[in-house]
Amino acid sequence: MDTNIVKHWLRLSRYAASGGNQQQWNLKIKEINKEKLAINIRINKPDSPQLTDAFGVGAMISIGCLTSTLNAVGKCLGLINTKLKVIEEKELWSTQIQLEYDFLKNNPSKDKLSTFLARRTHRGPYTKQKIDSTELNICHGLLNPEFKLLHLNSQRKDVISFVKDTTYLRLTNKTLFSELLNEVFIRVYNRKANTGLPLDTLGLSKFSEFFFKLIKYNNLFFSSKIFHFGSIFESVVLPLNKCSDIYYLQGQKDDASSWFHLGMSFQDLWLALTEKSIVLQPFANNLLIYNYFKDKNLAPYHKKHRQMLEKWNQELNEKLNINTLKPGILFRIGYPVRPAPLSPRRELTFS
Numbered sequence: 098m099d100t101n102i103v104k105h106w107l108r109l110s111r112y113a114a115s116g117g118n119q120q121q122w123n124l125k126i127k128e129i130n131k132e133k134l135a136i137n138i139r140i141n142k143p144d145s146p147q148l149t150d151a152f153g154v155g156a157m158i159s160i161g162c163l164t165s166t167l168n169a170v171g172k173c174l175g176l177i178n179t180k181l182k183v184i185e186e187k188e189l190w191s192t193q194i195q196l197e198y199d200f201l202k203n204n205p206s207k208d209k210l211s212t213f214l215a216r217r218t219h220r221g222p223y224t225k226q227k228i229d230s231t232e233l234n235i236c237h238g239l240l241n242p243e244f245k246l247l248h249l250n251s252q253r254k255d256v257i258s259f260v261k262d263t264t265y266l267r268l269t270n271k272t273l274f275s276e277l278l279n280e281v282f283i284r285v286y287n288r289k290a291n292t293g294l295p296l297d298t299l300g301l302s303k304f305s306e307f308f309f310k311l312i313k314y315n316n317l318f319f320s321s322k323i324f325h326f327g328s329i330f331e332s333v334v335l336p337l338n339k340c341s342d343i344y345y346l347q348g349q350k351d352d353a354s355s356w357f358h359l360g361m362s363f364q365d366l367w368l369a370l371t372e373k374s375i376v377l378q379p380f381a382n383n384l385l386i387y388n389y390f391k392d393k394n395l396a397p398y399h400k401k402h403r404q405m406l407e408k409w410n411q412e413l414n415e416k417l418n419i420n421t422l423k424p425g426i427l428f429r430i431g432y433p434v435r436p437a438p439l440s441p442r443r444e445l446t447f448s
């Protein structure tokens with residue numbers, strides 16, 4: 098097979114979204130013949146998984162995002178997906194995704210290739226412009242019927258309270274906070290890091306960036322909410338208030354295949370929105386509740402934090418129709434005030 102095309106395909110596909118930009122994937126590629134190749138995807142399970150993804154559901158969504166991107170980039174280059182099989186194992190982390198692609202030399206549509214670099218997580222401010230409902234209906238139409246897209250604009254206040262409370266939890270729990278500090282890096286000092294979140298992609302003001310650097314380099318920790326008031330306002334309250342729409346993509350079954358397909362649908366939707374110059378930011382705070390209920394003794398939460406997670410599990414269910422114990426992801430969409438910086442990627446290595 099034309100190795101230049103395969104290299105081009107992988108170089109663009111690595112720009113798929115992934116939780117915390119961890120890119121926890123491992124690919125095996127096999128050329129079956131000149132017109133067909135097979136890919137096997139597995140999750141790179143960390144030695145000690147983070148509390149924010151203790152069971153690997155975030156990593157499952159992420160390999161769904163990668164698969165959707167491989168399919169979409171492949172389509173532009175004449176590589177058509179002909180097989181997709183999810184091999185479920187006892188542990189979610191051991192799931193395997195088997196893919197096959199046929200190489201059709203005629204009619205590749207390379208004009209859409211720019212979408213894959215243009216798709217980014219926009220955490221900065223969005224304009225006041227509302228997205229036209231016809232645009233949104235097209236996106237609804239793209240969805241796999243297994244998933245429901247809940248429109249939450251009329252429940253914005255509840256959504257903001259939920260994201261605020263769970264973000265405070267991430268900032269005031271020592272383990273969760275140190276995981277966050279480890280994910281974020283300062284581009285200038287760490288040019289070689291090809292995973293993780295560069296500080297300048299977080300959409301923070303210069304003052305908050307300075308405060309963050311101070312905390313990171315001095316390993317500081319503030320358990321009181323008051324210290325985080327400004328950053329919560331900037332990273333949760335303003336963004337969720339000033340965007341066109343808020344959605345929750347909800348799946349029905351808590352199994353590997355459903356988490357994976359949620360990731361695929363989410364990335365399909367994100368790419369379709371990118372083509373319309375609509376931008377998106379996920380808020381995967383629901384995963385904190387999922388992980389807590391999967392094993393209540395896993396995290397060193399004190400009583401107040403446990404009560405808060407239990408309260409939100411119930412309220413999201415009753416008020417917003419969200420089931421946090423099943424696959425799902427919350428996100429906001431709109432038009433950006435300015436472009437978002439590109440975050441780094443490691444090579445899509447394969448064996």
Ligand SMILES: Cc1cc2nc3c(=O)[nH]c(=O)nc-3n(C[C@H](O)[C@H](O)[C@H](O)COP(=O)(O)O)c2cc1C
Nearest residue numbers: 114115116117118155158159217218379380381440
């Ligand atoms: C499962 C999953 C969860 C994510 N959760 C969040 C989140 O809670 N907040 C956020 O700002 N971005 C979130 N993201 C976006 C990733 O951080 C982002 O895709 C990654 O850093 C790569 O950057 P890019 O999307 O700009 O290419 C999430 C993405 C995925 C796939």
